[in-house]
Amino acid sequence: MTSVEQQVINNYQSWLRLGHKHHPRRLKVRSRRPLVCPSASIELADSVFAKFDEVTESVVYFEDSITISEIVKDVVDRERFQIDNRLTGQCITRLCVHWDNGCRLGWFVSKTSLEPEEVSTVCTIKDSCRWRAENGSSICAPCSRVRNIKLGESLT
Numbered sequence: 747m748t749s750v751e752q753q754v755i756n757n758y759q760s761w762l763r764l765g766h767k768h769h770p771r772r773l774k775v776r777s778r779r780p781l782v783c784p785s786a787s788i789e790l791a792d793s794v795f796a797k798f799d800e801v802t803e804s805v806v807y808f809e810d811s812i813t814i815s816e817i818v819k820d821v822v823d824r825e826r827f828q829i830d831n832r833l834t835g836q837c838i839t840r841l842c843v844h845w846d847n848g849c850r851l852g853w854f855v856s857k858t859s860l861e862p863e864e865v866s867t868v869c870t871i872k873d874s875c876r877w878r879a880e881n882g883s884s885i886c887a888p889c890s891r892v893r894n895i896k897l898g899e900s901l902t
């Protein structure tokens with residue numbers, strides 16, 4: 747697990763345990779246009795935009811997103827595929843467990859500490875990404891250090 751993933755999980759779970767009391771304000775959605783999720787589950791994903799490099803613990807972006815067909819979803823090991831790749835699909839807003847009048851998961855990723863570093867600007871979803879639209883381009887650094895973040899049963 748990367749340090750960014752660990753921070754997100756710890757902070758998110760503490761926030762849930764406290765009953766959201768230390769962040770009483772709901773998030774503000776800054777854009778009404780349809781945006782995509784940079785952390786889609788395989789069930790909701792329509793394409794892969796990057797893979798995760800276990801050695802460098804960072805995301806390697808593809809030049810173009812690759813469509814995932816239903817046939818591919820049927821044959822791959824879904825858990826492994828989600829860990830090895832970064833998947834995207836339409837943000838489902840109110841239907842998502844992370845929705846809090848904005849994406850609470852993206853907000854937690856944006857609040858992690860990460861030493862300043864060069865971040866690739868080739869991410870193919872950056873112009874339609876929910877996390878970037880709501881948190882600004884500074885989220886690209888911590889986003890490049892996470893996989894599909896599992897928060898376990900705390901959100902169910």
Ligand code: SF4
Pocket residue numbers: 782783784785786836837838839842843844845848849850851852876877
């Ligand atoms: S609310 Fe966040 S985690 Fe949920 S689908 Fe939208 S961008 Fe993805």
